[in-house]
Amino acid sequence: MIVETLESMPRNATHWSSRSMAAATGLSQSTVSRIWRTFGLQPWRAESFKLSTDPLFVDKVRDVVGLYLDPPERALVLCVDEKSQIQALDRSQPVLPMQPGVPERRSHDYLRAGVTSLFAALDVVSGTVIGSVHRRHRQQEFLRFLRKIDASVPADLDVHLVLDNYATHKTPAVKRWLLRNPRFHLHFTPTSASWLNLVERFFAEITNKLIRRGVHRSVVALEKDIRAWLTVWNEQPRPYVWTKTADEILTSLATYCKRIKDSGH
Structure with a gap:
């Protein structure tokens, strides 16, 4: 059976x-x-995945996981990314509050009031987050965020940034800024491997606790709530502890690939 x-x-x-x-x-x-x-068999369940085809996948996994498990001395390791297209949504009808035996109910349709983006840098040791909200997420906004990080981190510390391969992170203007600020070191995750960036776990947190069920009639109101949520988070930050070694990750992926037809093992 x-x-x-x-x-x-x-x-x-x-x-x-x-x-x-x-x-x-x-x-x-x-x-x-x-x-x-x-x-532990659950045939009715299915989850999505995507295997990275990055030719430097193994090297990047070892690099990023090495930062998590053994952070360098006199340095700060920050996981950086943008949560873009956060919608300010207002329900078409008032939300019906929870009652005994009845969950909170809201209309299925909504009114869009605009979008914003959250730039976040998660300190892997302390769990604190440097955050900034912007209406767009171009190289100009990313450079402004880099300057904010630079101003927030003590000058005697190096800064190691874990981030993805989004084009905004690699523009000529960004590269010139990095040359002028040699204490910044960039570590790119493999393509299609956002799970390797710990800030994605923080984005899931703010999505579940604020954004998904939030009601906002304007982008200004949404941004105000995001800033307030970040303030509360940083009052009692909680780091996400990475436990798997690079070898364990690579072995697990290899095991799955052997079970997939035409994976090339």
Whole structure:
């Protein structure tokens, strides 16, 4: 039954249910459910992924993970990225508050009031965040954010930035600024590997706790709430602790690739 669950599918569906597996194997539905729980099998669940094809994938993983697990002395490691296109949304009708036995309810449609972008730099040791909101996310805004980081970090510390391969991070103007500020060192994550940047975990936090269910009638109101949320976060920051070594990550990916047809292993 376990082999059937892992390697086949029913004739009339994309995945097994406990009822269809029971019919196919002659076991009871409760027995199928019990065996699936024992082996951690959940055929009804599916998650998305994308394997990086970056030719320097291994080197970049070792570089970034090395910063997380063994940060350099006299330096600050900051995970940097932009959360762009944050929408200021107002519901078309008032939100109905939660009541005993009834969850909060809101209309499915909404009114768009504009967008903004959050630039964030997460300190991997302390968990504090240097943040800035801008209506656009061009090289001009990124340079302004770099200057803010420069002003916020003590002058006697080097600054190691972990960031993705977005074109704004590699423009000639940015490269010239970095040459004039040699204490900044850039470490790029592999393409299609945003999971390697710890600031993405912070973005998930602010999305779940503020943005997704927030009601904002203007971009100004949205930006005000984002700044207030950052202030509260930095009062009691919580670092995200990276635990896996580069070798463990690469071994895990290799194991998955061996199970995927035409992956080239």
